[in-house]
Amino acid sequence: MSLGRPNARSWYAERMNDSERLRVLLIGGSGQLGAEIVREWSDCRVLAPTHTELPLEDGAALEQALERIQPDVVVNAAAFHNVDRCEAEPERAFAVNALAVDRLAGACAQRDCVFVTLSTDYVFDGDLGRPYIETDCPAPISVYGASKLAGEQLVLRRRSRAFVVRTCGLYGVRPSATKGYTFVDRIIAQARAGEPVRVVDDMVASPTYAVHLARALRALVATQAYGLYHCANAGAVSWHAFASAALELAGIAHPIEAIASASWKAPARRPRFSALANGRLQSLGIAMPSWRQGLCDYLTDRVTRGLTS
Numbered sequence: 001m002s003l004g005r006p007n008a009r010s011w012y013a014e015r016m017n018d019s020e021r022l023r024v025l026l027i028g029g030s031g032q033l034g035a036e037i038v039r040e041w042s043d044c045r046v047l048a049p050t051h052t053e054l055p056l057e058d059g060a061a062l063e064q065a066l067e068r069i070q071p072d073v074v075v076n077a078a079a080f081h082n083v084d085r086c087e088a089e090p091e092r093a094f095a096v097n098a099l100a101v102d103r104l105a106g107a108c109a110q111r112d113c114v115f116v117t118l119s120t121d122y123v124f125d126g127d128l129g130r131p132y133i134e135t136d137c138p139a140p141i142s143v144y145g146a147s148k149l150a151g152e153q154l155v156l157r158r159r160s161r162a163f164v165v166r167t168c169g170l171y172g173v174r175p176s177a178t179k180g181y182t183f184v185d186r187i188i189a190q191a192r193a194g195e196p197v198r199v200v201d202d203m204v205a206s207p208t209y210a211v212h213l214a215r216a217l218r219a220l221v222a223t224q225a226y227g228l229y230h231c232a233n234a235g236a237v238s239w240h241a242f243a244s245a246a247l248e249l250a251g252i253a254h255p256i257e258a259i260a261s262a263s264w265k266a267p268a269r270r271p272r273f274s275a276l277a278n279g280r281l282q283s284l285g286i287a288m289p290s291w292r293q294g295l296c297d298y299l300t301d302r303v304t305r306g307l308t309s
Ligand SMILES: NC(=O)c1ccc[n+]([C@@H]2O[C@H](COP(=O)([O-])OP(=O)(O)OC[C@H]3O[C@@H](n4cnc5c(N)ncnc54)[C@H](OP(=O)(O)O)[C@@H]3O)[C@@H](O)[C@H]2O)c1
Pocket: 027, 028, 029, 030, 031, 032, 033, 034, 050, 051, 052, 054, 055, 056, 057, 076, 077, 078, 079, 080, 081, 096, 118, 119, 120, 121, 166, 167, 168, 169, 170, 171, 175, 176, 177, 178
């Protein structure tokens, strides 16, 4: 159902009976991050049409949604972020991750509505050898990274009420819509099944729990300090060390074989060291928990939410 179609009005009417709270239009509400924004931004009235109801690339439907909903804040948590498929489909990558984001940012600027959009550590080449800060020069090595960087720059050039927030290695209770699984769950499942577990040890990131990111985004929006931010769980860790910590915290004794990323034949190149430092966020008084705390909270939440034992 598109918002432009006849039954769109009932979708709108159903969701529009609370005029007190900050009104938020969330694109990508069924994803890893989007699902946690719906849960965590409970002080807001979050309207989250599905991908089918409101495709990011459909400029006319977006205009209609903005006109009808009159949001105070629009959050874009949608992207074409299958990194390997982006190599084969660069037109689609730029259409979704850059041009559609720019169009939405423009529509928000026209209405003086706050715009929040997510970007990625993949805007960097990963050769710096330390966590990236916001002023480091981006140098994407994949179509995905280039398309996200283009999206960032198109938004930031407007100097409007917009937040561009780069995150890294996102995982959540809701599996990635792109991958269909969560990295941590897959490692745990393989270990429990007694299968061999192999994880790269020469790629370093700041794996980020979607709940922590959703909370930080809410705090960031409240600051009205618009601009470019890094927002990832604090610290840098190899994927092998992260997987080892996941098994240790889950109480599972199982070996994890360290493999080199070169043995992983993928169409897209990925940065070797793409941890992010959250300097600007910290200067606003917003502290991100460590990657280990993210893992602890994730393992607890997946049990308390009844998703696993
Ligand atoms: N995942 C990571 O490791 C990672 C790392 C760094 C940055 N990021 C960025 O963080 C953001 C959130 O990522 P995520 O992992 O939460 O994504 P996700 O789990 O793949 O969820 C994406 C959401 O967007 C929807 N969507 C996809 N394409 C759309 C389109 N063209 N129009 C409207 N809705 C669309 C999806 O709906 P359907 O499932 O129905 O298609 C889903 O609800 C993205 O900007 C991504 O680039 C992610």
